[in-house]
Amino acid sequence: xxxxFVILNVVIMIALIFALYLMQSKRVSFSKRVxxxxxxxxxxxxxxxxxxxxxxxxxxxxxDWFNIVGTGYIRLLQMIVMPLIFIxxxxxxxxLKLSNHLGKISTLVIGILVGTTAIAAAIGIAAAVVFDLEAxxxxxxxxxxxxxxxxxxxxxxxEGQTLPQQIVALIPSNPFLDLTGTRPTSTxxxxxxxxxxxxxxxxxxxxxxxxxxLFATAVEVLYSLIMGVVKMVIRLTxxxxxxxxxxxxATSDLSAILSLGKFxxxxxxxxxxxxxxxxxxxxxxxxxxVTYVKKAFPVLAFAFTSRTxxxxxxxxxxxxxxxxxxxxIANLAGSFGLSIGQNGCAGIYPAMLAVMIAPTVGIDxxxxxxxxxxxxxxxxxxxxxxxxxxxxxFAAIIVLSVMDLPVALAGLMISIEPLIDMGRTAVNVSxxxxxxxLTSKLTGDLDTNMYHDxxxxxxxxx
Numbered sequence: 001x002x003x004x005f006v007i008l009n010v011v012i013m014i015a016l017i018f019a020l021y022l023m024q025s026k027r028v029s030f031s032k033r034v035x036x037x038x039x040x041x042x043x044x045x046x047x048x049x050x051x052x053x054x055x056x057x058x059x060x061x062x063x064d065w066f067n068i069v070g071t072g073y074i075r076l077l078q079m080i081v082m083p084l085i086f087i088x089x090x091x092x093x094x095x096l097k098l099s100n101h102l103g104k105i106s107t108l109v110i111g112i113l114v115g116t117t118a119i120a121a122a123i124g125i126a127a128a129v130v131f132d133l134e135a136x137x138x139x140x141x142x143x144x145x146x147x148x149x150x151x152x153x154x155x156x157x158x159e160g161q162t163l164p165q166q167i168v169a170l171i172p173s174n175p176f177l178d179l180t181g182t183r184p185t186s187t188x189x190x191x192x193x194x195x196x197x198x199x200x201x202x203x204x205x206x207x208x209x210x211x212x213x214l215f216a217t218a219v220e221v222l223y224s225l226i227m228g229v230v231k232m233v234i235r236l237t238x239x240x241x242x243x244x245x246x247x248x249x250a251t252s253d254l255s256a257i258l259s260l261g262k263f264x265x266x267x268x269x270x271x272x273x274x275x276x277x278x279x280x281x282x283x284x285x286x287x288x289x290v291t292y293v294k295k296a297f298p299v300l301a302f303a304f305t306s307r308t309x310x311x312x313x314x315x316x317x318x319x320x321x322x323x324x325x326x327x328x329i330a331n332l333a334g335s336f337g338l339s340i341g342q343n344g345c346a347g348i349y350p351a352m353l354a355v356m357i358a359p360t361v362g363i364d365x366x367x368x369x370x371x372x373x374x375x376x377x378x379x380x381x382x383x384x385x386x387x388x389x390x391x392x393x394f395a396a397i398i399v400l401s402v403m404d405l406p407v408a409l410a411g412l413m414i415s416i417e418p419l420i421d422m423g424r425t426a427v428n429v430s431x432x433x434x435x436x437x438l439t440s441k442l443t444g445d446l447d448t449n450m451y452h453d454x455x456x457x458x459x460x461x462x
Contacts, residue, residue, distance in 0.1 A: 045249025
């Protein structure tokens with residue numbers, strides 16, 4: 001009987017996928033198809049949970065089959081992340097879009113990422129205070145205790161690293177190894193390696209222009225090839241979002257979420273507030289925030305469901321381009337945003353945790369010196385946070401250890417971690433795109449006509 005129900009669930013998923021395909025064949029816009037996949041996944045996921053229960057073997061087996069579409073889609077996106085970063089930055093150099101203002105552009109991108117992370121930390125602190133969040137309010141069960149022990153083990157592995165050592169870890173020693181993404185700092189290392197090659201190309205162009213022309217042609221061909229793969233993968237977005245959303249909702253522990261409703265609410269209030277800050281920054285710089293929301297919806301929806309900033313990179317870069325950002329800045333902002341200044345994971349989350357945990361060791365979290373130090377520590381520690389699952393945990397460990405707070409207590413949030421992480425990832429990606437748009441605007445590089453052109457949306461018809 002279990003197999004029969006699993007087959008039925010898989011057949012329903014296939015039918016929903018076919019419905020999305022029909023929408024595509026009828027030229028329904030990409031944004032509308034992504035939104036439809038979100039709604040269908042939400043309804044189907046709740047339906048599965050209502051009928052079988054989140055811990056059911058039927059759901060476990062069914063979602064295992066759904067993962068062929070959902071996890072498979074994420075893997076395809078991750079497959080093209082490193083090649084896309086590498087070739088896009090090189091392409092920017094060959095087109096001379098970065099060479100004249102590279103230092104200024106890099107400084108602005110990183111400055112905006114870190115600056116908005118400091119703002120995010122302040123918002124996280126405010127949310128924790130307003131909602132009166134304290135770690136002692138959360139009941140610690142077996143899973144929370146196990147999670148706390150894991151965090152302490154992780155902390156033991158990184159405890160001996162000084163800040164200079166962490167900075168050195170960003171520098172590539174084996175770029176081919178970093179292209180495989182094996183290190184948490186691989187993304188930044190690939191960006192640095194690409195920039196070094198780009199600078200070398202500029203020297204080659206001055207001294208041996210014929211060789212430089214050959215290299216530029218080869219880069220352009222490879223770029224066209226990689227972008228072809230990117231477009232192929234992005235076409236699968238509605239199907240991937242459907243499967244991921246269904247799995248997430250079907251397997252969520254609703255009782256735990258309800259029991260920690262105040263913490264979930266506070267987290268999302270902070271995340272929404274930070275998103276509004278992004279919109280305010282755009283507005284102050286003369287850009288229509290409504291236009292940004294409309295064009296950014298597909299990538300934010302994917303980031304929300306998939307919980308991976310790295311997997312969202314191709315959509316991130318494509319969206320920035322449709323908002324008038326040049327190739328070079330879009331790729332720098334998207335790439336740096338994977339490991340620097342993640343507003344949700346490295347800003348709001350560790351700041352909230354620190355304020356929640358401080359009273360358990362007799363520290364007054366409202367002391368000005370504590371709050372100022374916390375914001376500074378959060379901003380600095382936002383360097384090198386991996387744009388994949390676990391980045392927020394790594395950031396929390398660093399911040400809590402520097403603030404001399406018990407790391408293990410961060411494990412108290414394990415039951416609602418996936419739900420909160422969805423919002424955090426979306427805010428991370430929004431912060432990355434905002435840094436690219438603002439940098440383009442401040443350097444006079446932004447194509448404002450394209451930004452406001454409503455026809456320049458993320459459309460990837462078959």
